[in-house]
Amino acid sequence: MRRAGARARTRKNRPFWVELPLLIGMALVLALLIKTFLLQAFSIPSNSMQDTLQTGDRVLVDKLTPWFGAEPERGEVIVFHDPADWLDDVPVDEPNTVQKVLGFIGVMPSAEDKDLIKRVIGVGGDTVECAGDGPVKVNGTALDEPYVFPGNTPCSDDEGGRFKVTVPEGKLWVMGDHRQASEDSRYHQDDSTEGMVPVDEVVGRAVVIAWPLGRWSTLPVPDTFDNAQGSADHPAPAAEAVLDPGGITLAAAVPLVVLRRRRARR
Incomplete structure (x- = not known):
């Protein structure tokens, strides 16, 4: 005792x-x-998602939901691994040892240089199309996209900007909100995945802008995707509020x- x-x-x-x-x-x-x-923090390195996300923003990405079998839905902002060397021509600053360690632990935003962030426009079974200046159509329904960068058109009247594709099962069609400054699915249709992002390459959904504090906000699914008629396997998602x-x-x-x-x- x-x-x-x-x-x-x-x-x-x-x-x-x-x-x-x-x-x-x-x-x-x-x-x-x-x-x-x-959750994992990521730093936004470019302006391809303006005005939704600005260069230097820190976002928190939900990595838990995919563990339960959930797949990305239309309208979600997602982080995904480079599917087919999209970033080959993009210069990247090599992180130092401290940044790599802190990024691995999760104390600092990830220093991974092969991750991208875009908005899901089409999921498996969807037909996505663009002509002229737009609008973008999903399964024949025109999207109202208030998140598109001011001064941009929803579609681009160029070779890559004019398309009509059917998204295979297990794949995603993604586009940046800064339509005229985003090398997204439209401009990688000649690569090995035909511009599609395999669902298996998705890290998770960006749910909140955490930094700087003055830009704190959630990233809900825009209402316009309620009206995009979906397939039987992928009905149109309901608008949702995201917890902080x-x-x-x-x-x-x-x-x-x-x-x-x-x-x-x-």
């Missing part, structure tokens, strides 16, 4: 600086788990720290 009491007093009197490395380690492990299974996940890391870490401190006192 005396030995047990001595150990309890030792834990109770242990200074906070002794526990600090353990708390930091717990926080890093928690951040890694969240980044792997729940921005404080999830802190909210999860605090109870663990408090619980441990209470046990130490006892």
